[in-house]
Amino acid sequence: MNRKLENGLWRHALSLMTATALSVALVLPGATMAAPATADVSKTGLAVTDTTVTVGILHSLTGTMAISETGSVEAEKLAIDQINEMGGILGRKIEVITEDGASDWPTFAEKARKLLVQDKVATVFGCWTSASRKAALPVFEKENGLLYYPTFYEGLEQSHNVIYTGQEATQQILDGLNWVAKEKGAKTFYLIGSDYIWPRTSMKIARKHIENVLGGKVVGEEYAPLGHTQFGSIINKIRLKKPDVIYAAVVGGSNVAWFKQLKAAGITGDKQTLLTISVTEDEVLGIGGENLVGFYSIMKYFMPVENENNKKFIAAFKAKYGDDSVIGDVTQAAYLGPWLWKAAVEKAGSFDVDKVVAASPGIELTTAPEGYVKVHENHHLWSKARIGQWQADGQVKIVYESDLIEPNPFPEGYQ
């Protein structure tokens, strides 16, 4: 662990300097430099003209997932607008084709194929749930497309054709567990999640970490079917086990029922430590701040993150989408996609997927709202983890911020 961290810090420092230089160089001359010839920057028949390059956005605009994915679409469009205002990429304006995955996994695959085969887009920003990504992934691999995927997810995947701008499971989970073990002296944990792959994989990693690294004990592990709204029995089980920490990954409508019923059962933040990996500012709107007071979330980004990038980002976002817009972790990660792609394309001097992919590892973004990110060899991002404590008004107070964490989608000893 330590060596990795040191290593990371050293690289961090080094790359900060180069990145600053790079970004200065990029921002200034973009407009003045003559755009390189199309034949040079696109040899694989992508939708690139002398003045434009076409990209795709592929999220659910309708259906059950539209709630969650709307923020990502907004963030991606904001980033693309900003890039276009700065002169575009390689002298070309970005044009967007938006497709609706309709919360239906085969539709994602179908629309991905349309974007790649018919529209020949240079890259796609999209997918949200693991299921939609899993459905679309074979298409991206077969057609050799490029996907920027924004959601924090279970890991266990690494594709030539995908850049993962959210956290993989270990980045999100391990530091949070270390923190509660240290700060709260937690020894016993109760794990609860919705019944599907992300919570199950996350809980598996959490359990290994608790048992093998922290020397703690998992006193219960529980999965509720998606859409479950009655947590009475589960809450009683938790009460019987009296865990030091409840570790939760419940999603969707169940999440709201879960927190409301916790509060109604008298399990509140002042009596019980609860750490969740499935509540961002987006979810709080539905759950209600009053039901979360004192509980903790771990994410890589919360709105109050203090830095200039974030201030600008929030201001721009609110200016475009209204003052009461809320930005959650995934929305921020989605915002990174177009910027990371821009940097990689410019580094490669080409839109061709293989060249962009080859150029991607090592790409850094000092302008990220979350602070600083860097693309790892394994196509995930180096990023920080932050723990926030929820306040009654639905805002979060950041109580812990980690160092940069190396992404490790296939964590040894955790599988």
Add this chain to the structure above:
Amino acid sequence: MKAIYNNLLGGRQGVIGLALLAALIFLVLPMFLDIFRLNLVGKYLTYAFAAVSLVLIWGYGGILSLGQGVFFGLGGYCMAMFLKLEASSPENTAIQSTPGIPDFMDWNQLTQLPWFWEPFNSFPFTLFAILAVPGLLAYIIGVAMFKRRVGGVYFSIITQAIAAILTILIVGQQGLTGGINGITDLKTLHGWDIRTDSAKYLLYYINGGLLIGVILLSRFILSSKLGRLLLAMRDKEDRVRFSGYDVSNFKIFIFCVAAMISAMGGAMFTLQVGFMSPSFVGIVPSIEMVIFAAVGGRMSLIGAVYGALIVNYGKTYFSETFPELWLFLMGGLFIAVVMFFPNGLAGLYEKHGKRIMEKIKSLRRKPTPPAEKTLAAGNDTSAAAREAA
């Protein structure tokens, strides 16, 4: 020969209908669509299997199964299991802690292939299972329900609950089933890459051929005495029983046949789309399948195919163009079909066709008396029945 002509092909009108459909599937669509769109049509046509099966069981049998998605899904899963095993050869999965098993099992810490996956290494067994597994489930459900004379609304609600159960099971047992993600990343069938354009063309044609075959089979069933019995049972179940028939056996039979037809669609779906997931098993897809049949005409086998094509094309088109409008349209379509066109497109065609015929006739002789008109309207179902038979 004449018997074949009349029973299988449904006489002159049936031959024309079938020929038109075959021409559309095999000639017109491939000529005008690129492979991307054609693959979509192929996907829609897999739903047509389910719609045809609903014509059998719902239109003729009067049994509204809200669980056709279950059988569609089971067929699809059987095929997906075989393809997944082929995709998970030890070489392809060398980075796993247990190479040689599907990736999602590895993530769920399974160290060996579950017993019920083993037989799916064999392609002949898989083909057998695609029909046998849904058929067996349908048989069990059928015996349990029809022998105890559960029918009508109760049957619909129970099949719906079964769809819910199977979805929860598949999602909950992700180590064995791939969970909510389903079984993905299917690549080859006996080394033949199913993702290439040529494979897609071939699969499309196989799919179309199977569909025509299924329609012929269904016609054979419906034009036999069994078909008449189904209609008889739908309207006067007691009378059939008191004519000495064991009604439940016939219901079980047609339910099993319908299940197997849906399952074929599911298997073709997996091959053409490249994955299978629990979202095709549940309540919503099952009801959508009923709508395909209702729009096409619940008494018309060929109508069901058009119903599946049109509703799905509409879904793709409108969700691309006016996503907001889509649900309104779909909902409105449900209501309109049920309230105003209970015989769907086939019924409309019948009426329209008849009117044109009448016009042609009326040019030759005096206008037909109104009495005959009402007569014709009253006989719509049987007229549609004859069209399908």
Add this chain to the structure above:
Amino acid sequence: MGGYTLTELGSIFVMQGFAGLSLFSVLLLMALGLAIIFGQMGVINMAHGEFMTIGAYTTVMFSVLTAKFAPGFIDYYFPFAMLVSFLIAFGIGYFVEFAMIRHLYKRPLDTLLATWGLSLIMQQIFRSAFGAREVSATLPEWLLGSFQPTESIDIPLNGIFVMGLTVFVTLGVFYFLFKSRWGLRVRATTQNRIMAGAVGINTRLVDRVSFALGCGIAGIAGAAFTTITSTGPTTGTLYIVDTFLVVVFGGAASLFGTIASAFSIAQAQSIMEFFMTGSMAKVLTLLTIIGILMLRPEGLFSIKVRK
């Protein structure tokens, strides 16, 4: 269960019993409206869940408006919200019966499809009007938190509230169906429409009001569920299968059966949930229901009729 004191086990026992009762009242509240619509009238209303959602959104709107214009009133708005939820759902139900259901009384399976279409349309209306996000009502203080009879027992207040409401609505429905003149007309109409018409009952009006009443009760249920969970455009679909199973399992025409079936399903599920995962508990509960329904296709309580 070593390592626990007797008091602890006792407390858990009490709270677990309450969890079961609480689930029971939720199921019953959902099913009551349908017991009238499906049980008494034989109409399969697949949009029943959406009528609950109407109630839920009404309550959320009420809470938002109250918070905005009369923050001092926030402790008292809830009963009004429920009343309005009832009225709105009743009104829409009245209209739906007029425009759609009455044409389909003779075709129950077709009603199923048409009302499914209706549910799709209603979901899209919710989405267009209120957005796709899940929303929650701000609850009055007296509905939050728990009641602590002893140190180690916490009884959720919202659970008590839903339970009380269920008792109230159940009694109301019983009174309506079995004690009032109107109920007599409803029962007469459902048993013999032609005869009822012949003795001067306006069967059309009876149908319409019964359907609307069932929808109105769904509206109340929806309003009450805002205390438990959030509301989204597709919330209703979560409830529909369970609701139908409760009514069918109880024996469609028997109100008492509906109560008994809600009780047994709730107890079975909450007890099993205590000992196994939620998914398995759900699957086992559903399988048991189907198994019993196969043995007794007419449900738990059926009225034997000489045909």
Add this chain to the structure above:
Amino acid sequence: MSSATDFTLAIEDLTVSFDGFKAVDSLNMYVDRNELRVVIGPNGAGKTTVLDLICGKTKATAGSIKFKNKELTELSEHQIVRAGVGRKFQTPSIYENLSVYENLEISYPAKRNVWGCLTFRRTAEIEARVREVAAEIFLGDLLSMEAGLLSHGQKQWLEIGMLLIQDPELLMLDEPVAGMSVKEREQTADLLNRISQGRSVIVIEHDMEFVKNIAHKVTVLHQGKILAEGSMDQVQNDERVIEVYLGH
């Protein structure tokens, strides 16, 4: 349990109760070979319920029904039919969407399992039999007509024909002349007299004139029990019968 008898139908101690109400109460009734028995009684006497019990539509609470010494209470409807019992319902129950020919063909007692129905072919033998029966029920010229278009009386005949084609040994008819014109009634009486040759027939009927025309023996039911039994004359002069039924 009762012992073997010579009767075609032997009903002994038959009871059925609906939620405590005994619609048929310890009924004993015997029908001879080739007998035409008429069952009469006021509404609610349990007449139709008795037929329901014999043909298996309703399950008995207690007692036995023996048909040619074969216990029927344990068989399901189609088995009872195959044993040789045919039943006509009160309201004509025919397949309205099928033609007269198809109605009769479906009722023809051959290939009544799933596979048989799939492979069923029209044979000359079946065709001849269908035509024969159709002629007998006065529908010989209407074979291709859709059954739904027949008159009420013709529908009643068609249903009788559907039973006839099965050649049952026991034929049960529930109000066969209800809704018929006078001429049709006469034709039906004639038909019944003809078809009761060589088989036993049970008829439920209210029309006394019609009953007189056909009955060998009359059973009067009242409140689920036999009130009187005997020839038409005997029954008509029975005081109890006059009191509860005929006198009004």
